[in-house]
Amino acid sequence: MNDMDQKILAMLVDDGRMSFADIARELGVSRVHARDRVQRLIEEGVIEKFTVIVNPEKIGTTVSAFFDVEVDPQGIESVAQELASQPEVRSLYIMSDMRSLHIHTLTENNEALEQFARRNLLSRRHIVRVDCKQLLTRVKHRRGGTRI
Numbered sequence: 001m002n003d004m005d006q007k008i009l010a011m012l013v014d015d016g017r018m019s020f021a022d023i024a025r026e027l028g029v030s031r032v033h034a035r036d037r038v039q040r041l042i043e044e045g046v047i048e049k050f051t052v053i054v055n056p057e058k059i060g061t062t063v064s065a066f067f068d069v070e071v072d073p074q075g076i077e078s079v080a081q082e083l084a085s086q087p088e089v090r091s092l093y094i095m096s097d098m099r100s101l102h103i104h105t106l107t108e109n110n111e112a113l114e115q116f117a118r119r120n121l122l123s124r125r126h127i128v129r130v131d132c133k134q135l136l137t138r139v140k141h142r143r144g145g146t147r148i
Contacts, residue, residue, distance in 0.1 A: 001046065004029075008037055009046070016050045061106035063113050064135035067121065069101040075126025076101070082124075088116045099128075 004027060011018050011026060024034035041047045071079050076094060080101055084092045091104045107113045113134075121130050 005037060005041060005046070008034070008041065012038070012047070012050075016052075060108050063107045063109055064138075065105050065107070065113055066133050066135070067101070067103040067105065067117075068131040069103060069121060069127060070099055070129040071101060072126040072128060073098055079124065079126050083120060086116070086120055088112070 007027060008023060011023055020031045020035040020038065023038070024031045027034060038047070069079075069083075076098060080092060080094055083089055083101065083103060088105045088107050089103055090106050093102045094100075095102055105113065105116060107116060113132075117130065117132065121127055
């Protein structure tokens with residue numbers, strides 16, 4: 001990847017619907033050249049997909065919570081897969097100790113959050129410990145960019 005590719009990625013992270021013509025204008029290249037560069041980034045797997053970012057408050061999911069869940073190592077993958085399929089789970093990561101899951105959930109209210117925890121965490125086999133923290137204020141958030 002060169003400097004132009006980095007600039008194209010930054011533009012598309014900011015506005016995934018940016019036209020090839022607008023990208024070309026920003027970079028001082030032809031529309032065809034901009035299209036070819038974007039297509040190459042897609043073909044090489046640098047760009048995995050284009051998506052939207054939804055404001056959770058506009059769709060009624062105002063409670064954002066983060067769970068750190070300790071799991072028996074023999075059950076970590078099955079627990080992770082089962083939890084990842086739940087609609088409240090927005091992201092889920094297996095951490096480097098191979099005993100911990102980091103989970104981000106969005107729910108309508110505190111009651112729905114408690115129901116999620118009781119149904120999916122507190123009674124599940126292999127789960128050893130659950131720690132939950134609710135988001136108070138978002139200072140900085142990721143809008144597109146590198147998948148983590």
